[in-house]
Amino acid sequence: MTITTLFLDIGGVLLTNGWDSHARRRAAEKFGLEGSEMDERHHLTFDTYEEGKLTLDEYLARVIFYEPREFTPQDFREFMLTQSQPFEETIAFLREIKQRHGLKVVAVSNEGRELTEYRIRTFGLGSLFDAFISSCFVHFRKPDHDIYRMALDVVQAAPDDVLYIDDRAMFVEVARSLGIHGVQYTGLEAVRQALATYGLV
Incomplete structure (x- = not known):
């Protein structure tokens, strides 16, 4: 062999890991998000994102930006990327x-x-x-x-x-x-x- x-x-x-539970916890703390709700929404849709069937913007619209926020999608994307x-x-x-x-x-x-x-x-x-x-x-x-x-x-x-x-x-x-x-x-x-x-x- x-x-x-x-x-x-x-x-x-x-x-x-690109976007694991530790990174999401840091994001919740930084952006003042409810971690359990964010995690529930994440688990409902992240597989679809990983399979290439959603863009990152679409994933974020479902998980974070389904209601008005005091920060922008660009702010959040940049934070996500820096976790790597x-x-x-x-x-x-x-x-x-x-x-x-x-x-x-x-x-x-x-x-x-x-x-x-x-x-x-x-x-x-x-x-x-x-x-x-x-x-x-x-x-x-x-x-x-x-x-x-x-x-x-x-x-x-x-x-x-x-x-x-x-x-x-x-x-x-x-x-x-x-x-x-x-x-x-x-x-x-x-x-x-x-x-x-x-x-x-």
């Missing part, structure tokens, strides 16, 4: 592994379009990844089997040739059910050790 391809999640592996921060050491390590072994590297990620495009541009992810199988582009979300199958088809890789790294245990388990090798991301050192078992360190 030789690993030729890495499938990587982005949020929770290379960057902080890189895990620099992990990014640098995976770049080095890609170059050393000539690997194909594919993002398999659940994220909305505007957040995805901002994160690719801001953190230079286009130079790490060969393809972005992001939920907003392909209209499937993890843990749907089809997002993993599409990633395999796009790079023409057999499941046994692929190592998938994600911070969510369920998503790793689903990938393994398709024959893809999987590692749960719990930190850079754990990834180093896991990659070493595949001869990639």
Whole structure:
């Protein structure tokens, strides 16, 4: 067995999560919002946004701007974007592994379009990844089997040739059910050790 391809999640592996419960809590505090109501509205519609079926403005209209606010959509969007921060050491390590072994590297990620495009541009992810199988582009979300199958088809890789790294245990388990090798991301050192078992360190 030789690993030729890495499938990587982005949020929770290379960057902080784009818009998780911690970021929403900070937004509620900053903008004086009722957190429980915001969270309920978020959960009712965020999957649709991540699947690329809503724009960020449409998501915000449903979750935040369904009533008059003392701040603008632009203010809120800018706050959302600044929640993304890189895990620099992990990014640098995976770049080095890609170059050393000539690997194909594919993002398999659940994220909305505007957040995805901002994160690719801001953190230079286009130079790490060969393809972005992001939920907003392909209209499937993890843990749907089809997002993993599409990633395999796009790079023409057999499941046994692929190592998938994600911070969510369920998503790793689903990938393994398709024959893809999987590692749960719990930190850079754990990834180093896991990659070493595949001869990639």
